Amino acid sequence: MHVSMLIKFEGVSFKYEGSESYAIRDVNLDIRRGDFLLIAGMSGSGKSTLLRMMNGLIPHFYRGEMVGRVLVDGM
Structure with a gap:
């Protein structure tokens, strides 16, 4: 049975603009x-x-440093 992927995070890290530490890492x-x-x-x-x-x-409305990628419904 094939189960389709809805959301996929691949090595995602994000640090908000002006912050010294990452909010999420890897x-x-x-x-x-x-x-x-x-x-x-x-x-x-x-x-x-x-x-x-x-x-x-x-990354569209909150500024910061993003690494990796987030796919939602394959996009």
């Missing part, structure tokens, strides 16, 4: 259609950054 993640995903963590652990990358706000 994230590799595959989310397939039908997967259940829970994002939890302490304040400042990168949850919002991860979601902003999934919906395209990063």
Whole structure:
């Protein structure tokens, strides 16, 4: 059975403009259609950054240094 990839993070790191440290570093993640995903963590652990990358706000509306790539539905 073929399960299609919905979201893929490949070696993704992001540092917000003006910040000295990375919000997320070297994230590799595959989310397939039908997967259940829970994002939890302490304040400042990168949850919002991860979601902003999934919906395209990063890098289009938040400035910073991004490494790697995020594919959503193959794009």
